[in-house]
Amino acid sequence: MSPRSAAIGAHAYLPGSGSADYGVTEYDLDLRYRVATNRLDAVATISGTAHTVLRAIRLDLVHLKAKRVRLRGDATAKYSQSPTHLTVRPSTPLPPGADFVLEIDYAGSPAPRRTKWGTLGWEELDDGVLVASQPSGAPTWFPCNDRPSDKAQYRIRIATDASYTVLATGQLVERTVAGRFGHWTFAQAEPTATYLVTVQIGRYEIEPRRSAGVDWVIAYPLPLAARVRHDLEPVGRMLEVFQELFGPYPFPSYSVVVTEDALEIPLESQGMATFGSTHIDGQSGSERLIAHELAHQWFGNSVGVASWQDIWLNEGFACYAEWLWSERSGGPGADTLARRHLELMRRMPPDLVIGDPGPDAMFDDRVYKRGACLLHALRITIGDAPFFTLLQTWTRTHAHGVVTADEFRSLAASVAPEPLDGLFREWLDQAAVPALPGTGIS
Ligand SMILES: [Zn+2]
Missing domain, CATH: 1.10.390.10 (Neutral Protease Domain 2)
Known part of the structure; x- marks a missing residue:
């Protein structure tokens, strides 16, 4: 985040979330997750820059416990944790402009947080996971500077039971299977707000498409195949029309995930949209919403x-x-x-x-x-x-x-x-x- 966006990122609507005192340039998240037990063991490596004299780096983190926290180059940095924040105190304050790298081992059973806007964040499905964070759910699965003005790059590695398909923010750059675990690595080069970062885990079929110069995929449970193919058919033409009206599609690809579970509302994330089985009725009942979530890639996600x-x-x-x-x-x-x-x-x-x-x-x-x-x-x-x-x-x-x-x-x-x-x-x-x-x- 530039100092300019720190200055304009007035944060009156979520005063408890995020900090203007620093900006994050990259989150490197290494997650190991068991679907059956909802157990997450993770390491977050967070690269950032101080915007002011930084006596403490305050991160948002909810429900999960930090087990080991290191500030690179500072062996005596201290940390403390409250139910909603993880605070790291360098042994001497960082001057404005100083870069820092935090390595945070953390673990627990991630769960959505209750807010005035409903429950947000990491959520177990009947057989899988989705993450829907807008506006303040991101800290339910990774320590972060949770304010929309602080965009960063992401690298997300996820190891989970090999029988599941994983989609996460960014391009899939590697997928391997080792024993009972599938390993998935995603990289997002375009600056991304914390609330738009997502993980989707399920028993999904993946179907690649290409329309109007954009690679996109649909991910869905096999029993929903016919309904999904029917209702998502207009996405190709939407990509064409929206690029004509709004300019080039702003990301390398687009993914549309349909969960087996019913969801109250669909949601946008970076380069992705997620719909519940109820939205995809096989009769184009949600065409308006399919257009809406796609348009967020220009308005909300890129801009x-x-x-x-x-x-x-x-x-x-x-x-x-x-x-x-x-x-x-x-x-x-x-x-x-x-x-x-x-x-x-x-x-x-x-x-x-x-x-x-x-x-x-x-x-x-x-x-x-x-x-x-x-x-x-x-x-x-x-x-x-x-x-x-x-x-x-x-x-x-x-x-x-x-x-x-x-x-x-x-x-x-x-x-x-x-x-x-x-x-x-x-x-x-x-x-x-x-x-x-x-x-x-x-
Ligand atoms: Zn919307």
Whole structure:
């Protein structure tokens, strides 16, 4: 993480998570995991840089016990652990700009953590594992600086029972079987936020595909094969349409995992999306969500938020991508969908400001829908060609970085012939539901 992203990464929504005092450049995670007993034994090697005089390196770690902690080059560094944090104290403070490497042996039975947004993190399935961390579940399986602005590279090695298939964040670079264990190694070169790092373990078939120049795979339990193939068939065309509208797909590959278990909501992770068996009904019942999760690869994963306050930059854009997909695939157009959702929002109490919804409401559906309506209002105001040029400039300029809403406002203003301050103010900073431009109704 650069000092700039430390400065803009205001962390008011999760004050207990992460630290601005340092940034991590790489997590090297070596995991040994038994599915039957939910036992994890792991070593995390964390490379970072001090951003201030660093008397203590405070990492997030939940439920798991550190067994040995070393700060390279400092034999007398000390550490302590609370239920939610692991704190390492160098024998002398590290000066700003100093690089450090921590080696942390840790173990335990990983479990999701309870939060106001539900249970998050490492979760046992009926026969396997998934990790769904947004926003604060990452520390349930590795010690980390858990703030969305601190993106890092990852190398993840996982040894688990050989009868399971493993998918994790990054490209699969090695797979071997030794005795009863399968060994899988994944490398993610693109900077990645902690909440987007995932592991998926299950009895999955893997089917490789290639569409619009992008390699992608589907992973699913064999009994679901027909439903999965049917419902995921549009992904190839979505990759084509979204690259045309948003710019090149930002990662080396895309994986879509379908679990045997029912899941309440699908989830995006870096280069991956996970759906429950209930989402994949064999009748395209979740096509909207399949488009939404794919769009997060551009909006949320590559271009990430510095602060959760700006989550509309993830969800408003992904929701608008659903409408664009509808428009491009023979369904209702974005204009129809925007007006439909505005009408619904108008019947609700005007008690949400999507530019700063507060932690309790950050996943409120209105953050998604109103964020999408804002983008539609912007499209009407500046016109189709400038609007889509703006989206592509946004994804290109900030690829694999972090952003703020102010940066989007500035970029939009730079392509608009007239000031946009009023538009952004009424859609982002006020609770009353505005009208779309040019109609006075809706
Ligand atoms: Zn989303």
